[in-house]
Amino acid sequence: MRHRDEASLVGWFFHSFAHTQLGIRSVELQGRVVGRPEPGWYLVQFSQPETIQLVKFERMSHWQFYPDSDSMMMTAAYEKLKVEEKESQQSLIRACPRCKEPGGIPSTGPCTDCANGG
Ligand SMILES: [Zn+2]
Numbered sequence: 001m002r003h004r005d006e007a008s009l010v011g012w013f014f015h016s017f018a019h020t021q022l023g024i025r026s027v028e029l030q031g032r033v034v035g036r037p038e039p040g041w042y043l044v045q046f047s048q049p050e051t052i053q054l055v056k057f058e059r060m061s062h063w064q065f066y067p068d069s070d071s072m073m074m075t076a077a078y079e080k081l082k083v084e085e086k087e088s089q090q091s092l093i094r095a096c097p098r099c100k101e102p103g104g105i106p107s108t109g110p111c112t113d114c115a116n117g118g
Contacts, residue, residue, distance in 0.1 A: 009033045009042060012065040013072040015079070022090045026083045027076050032069075 010033050018028035035043035044055045066072040095102050096111035
C-alpha cells in the first residue's frame with residue numbers, strides 16, 4: 001500500500017520558470033521529483049538534458065507541480081502560446097524610434113539594425 005506523505009512532492013511533475021528578455025514569465029525547466037533523501041532536500045530528475053540533481057526545498061517554492069506528465073505537457077504548450085502572444089504584443093508596442101519597425105530594445109532603444117548603424 002502506497003501512502004503519499006502530505007509533505008512530500010515525490011512523484012509529482014513540475015515546471016520551473018524564468019523570465020524572457022522582455023520580462024515575460026516562461027517555462028524554464030521541467031521534470032519529475034523522484035525522491036526525498038532527507039527533509040528539505042529533493043532528488044529531482046530534469047529533462048532536456050536529462051540529469052538528476054539534489055534540490056533544496058526553498059528553490060522549489062516558485063515551481064508549479066502536476067500529478068502526471070500529461071498535465072505538465074499541456075500546461076507547457078499553453079504557457080508557450082501565452083509567451084508568444086505577449087512577445088508579439090510587446091514587440092509591436094516597442095517600435096524602434098528611428099525606423100518605426102517593431103523590435104526596439106525594451107524601454108528606450110532602437111532596433112538592433114539601427115543600433116548597429118544600419
Ligand atoms: Zn530601427
